[in-house]
Amino acid sequence: MANCDLSAFFKIGYGLYVITTNDGKRDNGMICNTVVQVTIEPLRIAVTINKGNYTHDVVRETGRMNVNVLAESAPFAVFQNFGFRSGRDADKFEDVAFSRSENGLAVLEKDCNAVFSLTVEQYIDLGSHGMFICAVTEARTLSDAASMTYAYYHASVKPKPETKPKAKGWICPICGYIYEGEDLPPDFICPICKHPASEFQPI
Numbered sequence: 001m002a003n004c005d006l007s008a009f010f011k012i013g014y015g016l017y018v019i020t021t022n023d024g025k026r027d028n029g030m031i032c033n034t035v036v037q038v039t040i041e042p043l044r045i046a047v048t049i050n051k052g053n054y055t056h057d058v059v060r061e062t063g064r065m066n067v068n069v070l071a072e073s074a075p076f077a078v079f080q081n082f083g084f085r086s087g088r089d090a091d092k093f094e095d096v097a098f099s100r101s102e103n104g105l106a107v108l109e110k111d112c113n114a115v116f117s118l119t120v121e122q123y124i125d126l127g128s129h130g131m132f133i134c135a136v137t138e139a140r141t142l143s144d145a146a147s148m149t150y151a152y153y154h155a156s157v158k159p160k161p162e163t164k165p166k167a168k169g170w171i172c173p174i175c176g177y178i179y180e181g182e183d184l185p186p187d188f189i190c191p192i193c194k195h196p197a198s199e200f201q202p203i
Helices: 006-011 054-062 076-083 150-157
Strands: 017-022 027-032 035-039 044-050 064-070 098-100 106-108 112-125 129-141 169-171 178-180
Touching: 017 054, 017 106, 027 044, 027 054, 027 076, 027 106, 044 054, 044 064, 044 112, 054 064, 054 129, 064 106, 076 150, 106 112
Parallel strands: none
Antiparallel strands: 017 027, 017 064, 035 044, 044 129, 064 112, 098 106, 112 129, 169 178
């Protein structure tokens, strides 16, 4: 990929959503960041989904979905539930409070500020992903809370990796005594085995 700085793509603004579907046996949902209104007349929304996701297959089969717009109040647990496991193997609605829209699909009762019910009108194969061009059959505002963005999620919701302070010290290879400190005095003598500083190793 010549002359393409991939970090530039992180500057594009994205919202975060839970796409809800039903395969005829149970409800399913997934985290999505590729939802966009594409026209006003007629009113159309495009949703792009990775073909590896079970939701992609369900929407292809049923031709309908709901887009639940996540609010900034959504905790990390929402992303763990809907984004870190597959609906092929897990019941993602086992412990989730939800109602149903007019099309019968799930609407999250918490941590969302709007919901759109969509009917697929066109499918575009984009290689790794499929794009669903959809008609809006229902749209509701659920709250005035600010919408969750990808940037907000990374800055304020996703847990930061634990960083352990790097140990700075010196160890005597003879007896295992540890001298804590970045600088070991050259005339230091191990208080246990009496070996000199020259034999200590940094840790």
